[in-house]
Amino acid sequence: MKIEIDDLNKTYNKCISTGSINEKNVVDTELIKSLKDIAEQGLSFTKEKSKDMPKDSKNWTFVFRDYYEALRGLIEAYLLFDRITAENHQCKNAYICSKHPELELDWNFLETARLKRNHINYRGQSLKYEDWSKLKINFDLHINKLKEEIEKKLEEN
Numbered sequence: 383m384k385i386e387i388d389d390l391n392k393t394y395n396k397c398i399s400t401g402s403i404n405e406k407n408v409v410d411t412e413l414i415k416s417l418k419d420i421a422e423q424g425l426s427f428t429k430e431k432s433k434d435m436p437k438d439s440k441n442w443t444f445v446f447r448d449y450y451e452a453l454r455g456l457i458e459a460y461l462l463f464d465r466i467t468a469e470n471h472q473c474k475n476a477y478i479c480s481k482h483p484e485l486e487l488d489w490n491f492l493e494t495a496r497l498k499r500n501h502i503n504y505r506g507q508s509l510k511y512e513d514w515s516k517l518k519i520n521f522d523l524h525i526n527k528l529k530e531e532i533e534k535k536l537e538e539n
Contacts, residue, residue: 387493388472394480397473406465411539417459418532421452425525428452437511443502446509449521450499453492456528460485463535471496485527491520 397403428448435441457474461467464481468474475492478485495517501507 385494385497387490390476390479390489393472394476397468397476402469402473403477404467406462406467409465409539410462411536414459414462414532414536417455418529421455422529424448425452439511440508442511442514443508446514446517447499447502449525450495453495453521453525453528456525456532459532460528485531487524487527488520491524495521
């Protein structure tokens with residue numbers, strides 16, 4: 383199944399024009415820490431549960447969803463340093479990719495993961511090990527980068 387990825391700039395502009403990206407009054411460092419901790423705990427749990435999982439298991443869908451939720455939580459935490467909230471995952475992705483190119487996050491990967499997650503949650507699709515293994519390295523790269531940058535910013539604040 384071919385996934386169509388929307389253009390980053392068009393998506394960002396649409397999110398701004400529809401009011402889907404909003405500014406908060408303060409940087410909520412306690413919420414940032416909490417979101418980061420929950421993401422890390424979820425990943426730790428999932429890694430432990432999946433390390434001996436057979437490749438033919440039907441549970442790779444849940445591993446994917448847990449990694450996606452951790453990534454989404456870290457993106458949300460990072461946006462809070464900018465005092466930004468967004469109404470949906472796509473606008474969060476568009477904001478972080480548009481406003482923080484220094485992070486070198488891959489818009490196409492973030493959108494592919496988001497759309498796969500939507501297909502799982504809303505269309506009942508499942509993932510096989512082969513599907514998951516193609517995505518895992520990008521999840522690890524993005525998650526590790528965000529964790530590192532959030533830790534740096536927390537030290538600065």
